């Protein structure tokens with residue numbers, strides 16, 4: 001699975017890509033849709049390298065690239081990456097190799113590509129592709145158990161959890177890129193001791209630390225994707241904050257599951273880190289011997305050997321009027337009860353067709369310890385125990401003016417550290 005693009009000793013002629021703390025060394029090469037901020041330029045594809053962006057529309061016209069890599073660059077030149085994502089794994093890999101070769105220290109393409117760079121500090125982003133459909137899974141057993149205890153103390157984990165990768169179909173229309181500011185939602189809620197529900201602004205607004213998984217090329221209706229082929233359909237991943245209104249959720253969720261508590265805002269990071277870039281950071285998928293083992297259609301040797309992704313996830317809060325970032329929690333995607341391949345295979349096992357640009361949420365990624373919880377609902381035990389931030393303020397749920405920031409990175413001996421950048425979004429007061 002590893003190739004020359006992952007070699008830890010590679011350096012770039014873009015010198016900011018060679019610092020030890022950059023998220024975007026030459027081993028990463030993630031994709032976004034960008035333009036120079038404050039202009040009317042068309043959005044187009046870009047690849048992050050150090051603190052710069054390689055403008056892929058400009059690179060396509062540079063005369064540097066040929067064959068499949070050139071076709072891939074042309075597919076990245078429009079405002080959405082779907083045409084490129086739809087080309088499939090061979091095209092993704094060809095372009096990655098060509099970009100790695102031409103951005104390397106000593107590459108003769110440096111002269112031609114120098115003028116294709118735009119500083120990230122001068123850029124603004126939009127969603128990297130058209131997200132056609134959005135499905136949110138629930139793959140952290142630690143989150144599912146902790147939340148289940150709050151909603152159903154006697155019956156926290158329902159019996160299907162350990163057999164079925166649980167998910168629901170969400171709405172794509174309210175997903176936006178980092179920098180999203182949204183109004184606190186209003187809705188129906190009912191306090192446990194109230195006889196009737198009331199209407200008003202959400203009082204228990206929460207974030208959820210998730211990974212977003214982008215489908216590259218989809219499948220035909222009626223043709224399930226086997227677990228052996230599942231990752232061939234996964235273009236890459238981003239950071240994902242699935243904003244949630246807990247009080248609305250508690251009243252509306254039975255019997256059909258999440259609805260208005262979940263579809264008012266969800267925020268993705270601008271950069272898609274490709275599945276290929278994540279190859280050095282795979283981990284074994286292990287299922288406790290005391291638990292049911294996954295059914296055969298959710299099992300493969302490759303999935304057992306390295307089905308998981310070791311991605312460290314940090315969550316922070318910035319409160320109104322303060323520049324200080326306060327740590328909330330750290331977790332890791334490797335704790336997921338189901339793997340990305342299992343999510344893709346399960347989603348299509350009934351014949352359901354995935355399409356290029358579909359987004360799968362991983363579900364809140366809480367770790368095994370209480371401090372590793374990926375939501376305030378868990379950290380504050382359902383709002384019963386306020387947490388104290390580093391700046392001295394306290395929180396049970398998210399307040400107006402709060403900005404939630406998530407960062408992710410992969411680090412391991414023998415590999416170059418890569419990161420996801422960040423996703424940040426801010427809550428505005430409810431519409432009056």
Ligand code: CA
Nearest residue numbers: 136208242363
């Ligand atoms: Ca969620």
